[in-house]
């Protein structure tokens with residue numbers, strides 16, 4: 001079976017005032033119809049990896065890869081119109097900063113219905129109904145009110161869920177979710193994960209779940225890639241997380257505060273130069 | 278009490294985001310706010326900072342009764358807020374350097390060069406980040422700039438809205454240690470919103486649990502850790518915090 005997504009030797013670089021930033025440095029992986037977690041240090045290149053796959057690397061960023069293909073489409077050769085058709089419908093990304101990524105001058109409802117109407121031929125009424133259903137599915141308590149609110153009028157977690165609703169409304173085959181639940185309380189978080197889980201299980205969606213929350217990733221994903229300084233330093237089946245060998249991964253497991261524990265100060269990682277080699 | 282909030286209500290166009298909320302936080306205390314998404318946690322912090330439409334009740338900080346959205350210059354130095362959404366609170370067209378310099382200039386604090394380098398170092402960002410713009414930073418790097426900017430003016434009270442939710446565990450541990458150390462050294466008072474119960478019980482002595490614009494329970498971190506809770510909602514939060522399982526999700 002050919003994988004849904006193939007990433008071969010992907011790199012992303014940015015020229016800046018103080019030299020070239022190597023955000024992603026030659027990573028390779030394949031994704032099937034499964035839940036793949038990406039964890040890693042802040043700044044290790046997780047979001048930049050997701051953006052590059054979606055063709056959303058902002059200028060002056062440069063993307064290079066030996067292979068980048070999504071269900072038979074060579075993304076390295078995709079033109080603007082291919083991207084327009086695919087992005088938001090067949091492949092979607094929930095961006096890390098939902099409030100920044102939502103359009104500040106359009107209501108939440110308008111943004112979801114417009115996405116839907118751009119990709120599918122549905123009536124205004126039908127679009128509205130589906131948008132409200134989607135908001136309800138992501139546990140928005142009062143969908144009618146939130147439908148009419150602007151991004152600055154919703155809470156952090158509501159903005160995040162609006163973004164999720166917008167990305168799921170077309171039923172994508174590939175979803176890249178960048179910290180999709182970081183602003184959600186734990187009960188809502190579980191409901192949202194339940195939705196993503198059903199989409200993978202029942203609809204065969206491929207999911208890349210970017211998160212810094214190892215506890216969550218290990219309980220939710222099938223396998224996990226660990227990134228450090230732009231590279232993949234370890235790949236694990238989540239059931240084997242406790243068998244992690246890379247000192248960064250082991251360190252991560254140790255420095256999370258847990259209920260009922262008292263460790264002041266928390267242990268921190270001694271980062272080694274050779275990890276970034 | 279350094280912060281005393283009594284029967285506070287906040288109303289947006291007829292929608293009541295806070296319904297008669299009361300909390301009291303002592304000087305040097307670290308107080309947590311947890312609860313449902315949309316329950317009014319950010320609104321409560323914003324009300325203290327003078328950024329929410331208060332429709333009833335009172336807010337008192339360091340013995341001074343605050344009215345409306347007006348805050349003195351001394352207040353604006355003594356009380357710093359780290360917003361949930363660092364992108365929105367950082368100026369998109371200013372470098373990190375400018376954003377750290379500005380509060381120093383406003384409050385006429387000298388020695389900018391040294392303070393900026395120290396503030397960046399404390400949040401684990403090297404000097405190479407100094408002249409970057411917000412869009413050239415990762416999510417966690419932006420949040421650390423926001424924390425550095427709050428600490429640089431040496432405040433007395435910090436209002437922290439999900440300060441580490443965008444950070445991986447290793448950087449989170451560093452930032453939490455930094456926050457604890459600064460509090461210990463200068464006797465700061467913290468009010469901290471977090472949905473991570475591990476983080477809240479680590480950082481705070483007491484906390485309030487919110488749902489639907491109300492405080493459903495105020496308890497000590499030790500009682501939360503020992504499952505001595507009163508409200509059903511708090512109990513549900515504790516179960517959910519154990520992680521994902523298909524059984525834990527309805528449907």
Ligand SMILES: Nc1ncnc2c1ncn2[C@@H]1O[C@H](COP(=O)(O)OP(=O)(O)OP(=O)(O)O)[C@@H](O)[C@H]1O
Nearest residue numbers: 014023042043044045046047048413414415416417
């Ligand atoms: N436009 C840009 N110009 C220069 N450097 C950039 C730019 N965008 C991102 N970077 C850098 O690329 C690196 C990787 O960023 P990325 O956003 O992928 O990190 P991340 O792993 O998602 O981190 P976080 O967990 O903090 O969100 C970071 O060091 C960041 O500063």
Ligand SMILES: Nc1ncnc2c1ncn2[C@@H]1O[C@H](COP(=O)(O)OP(=O)(O)OP(=O)(O)O)[C@@H](O)[C@H]1O
Nearest residue numbers: 153154155156157289294314315316317318319320
């Ligand atoms: N400017 C505004 N106009 C209208 N409603 C608003 C505005 N600001 C906040 N609200 C509403 O107030 C409620 C509480 O929002 P708040 O941001 O305080 O929640 P929160 O507890 O911080 O949630 P989260 O954990 O998701 O960040 C939400 O229903 C939100 O829609």
Ligand SMILES: [Mg+2]
Nearest residue numbers: 047096415416
């Ligand atoms: Mg990121």
Ligand SMILES: [Mg+2]
Nearest residue numbers: 155156319361
């Ligand atoms: Mg909030």
